Amino acid sequence: MAPDTSPRQLVLLEAEATGRQVPARDVVLEKAASLAQLLSRELGLPVRLSVTDNRSTMVSFRRAPAALRLRLHHMFLDAPAPVVRAVADYAGRGHRRAGRLLDEFVRREQPRIRQHRDARDEVLSAQGRTYDLREIFEDLNDRHFQSGVRATIGWGRSPARRRRKSIRLGVYDHQTREIRLHPALDQPAVPRFFVEFIVFHEMLHQVFPSAHGPSRRMHHPRAFRDREKAFPLYAAALQWERENLGVLLAR
Numbered sequence: 697m698a699p700d701t702s703p704r705q706l707v708l709l710e711a712e713a714t715g716r717q718v719p720a721r722d723v724v725l726e727k728a729a730s731l732a733q734l735l736s737r738e739l740g741l742p743v744r745l746s747v748t749d750n751r752s753t754m755v756s757f758r759r760a761p762a763a764l765r766l767r768l769h770h771m772f773l774d775a776p777a778p779v780v781r782a783v784a785d786y787a788g789r790g791h792r793r794a795g796r797l798l799d800e801f802v803r804r805e806q807p808r809i810r811q812h813r814d815a816r817d818e819v820l821s822a823q824g825r826t827y828d829l830r831e832i833f834e835d836l837n838d839r840h841f842q843s844g845v846r847a848t849i850g851w852g853r854s855p856a857r858r859r860r861k862s863i864r865l866g867v868y869d870h871q872t873r874e875i876r877l878h879p880a881l882d883q884p885a886v887p888r889f890f891v892e893f894i895v896f897h898e899m900l901h902q903v904f905p906s907a908h909g910p911s912r913r914m915h916h917p918r919a920f921r922d923r924e925k926a927f928p929l930y931a932a933a934l935q936w937e938r939e940n941l942g943v944l945l946a947r
C-alpha cells in the first residue's frame with residue numbers, strides 16, 4: 697500500500713449545546729493510552745494518538761508506512777466498542793463507509809464539543825485552512841528530535857495588506873516557547889515539505905540557542921546550520937523558496 701500522506705478530516709458543524717464535560721488531564725492520559733493500545737491491536741500497527749478539544753475537526757489522521765497518526769476529540773475516549781472499531785476501519789483501513797457511524801456518534805456527543813473560542817484559540821491556532829501545524833510539529837519532533845522539543849505552535853495573524861519586500865516566514869520565541877508561522881504559508885500552493893522545513897528551522901532555535909560570536913550575536917550558530925542541512929529536502933526547500941517567494945509576498 698502506498699503511504700498516504702494527505703490528512704483526511706471528518707468535519708462537523710458547530711454544535712448548539714451547553715453543559716459539556718471535559719475530562720481531567722490524568723483521566724485523558726490514561727484513557728488515551730488504552731484507546732491507542734486497543735486501536736493498535738485491532739490494526740496490527742503502532743497508533744500515535746493525540747486527544748483534542750477541537751471545535752470542528754473531530755477525527756483526523758495520517759497514515760505513514762509504519763504507523764497511524766491519529767487525532768481524536770476527547771469524546772472518543774468513552775466511545776463504545778463499535779465506534780472504536782469504526783475509527784480503526786475509517787482511519788486505519790480506509791473504509792469510508794465507517795465514517796457514517798462516526799458522524800452519528802459525533803452528533804450524539806455534541807454536548808461535549810466546545811462551543812466558543814477560548815483564550816487559547818485567540819493566542820495561537822495550529823489548525824489552518826490547509827495545514828495543521830501541531831500535527832506537522834509532532835511528526836517532526838518524533839522523526840528528528842526524539843520528541844525532545846517542547847513548544848506551542850500556531851499560525852500568526854494576517855498582517856495588514858501592504859506591499860512587502862520581505863517576509864518573515866517563521867519565528868521562535870525563547871521566552872514563551874512559541875513557534876509562529878506566517879499565515880501566507882497556509883495555502884495549497886505552498887508544498888507541505890516547505891512548511892515542514894520552516895517548522896523544522898524554528899524548532900532548531902530551541903535546540904541551538906543563539907551564541908555570542910566574536911563581534912555579534914549569532915542567531916544561527918554553526919551547529920544550527922549543520923543540523924539544518926540534515927533536513928531531508930533541504931536543497932529542495934531552499935530552491936522552492938527562491939523560486940516562489942513572489943507567491944508568498946503577493947498574498
Ligand SMILES: [Zn+2]
Pocket residue numbers: 897901915916
Ligand atoms: Zn532562524
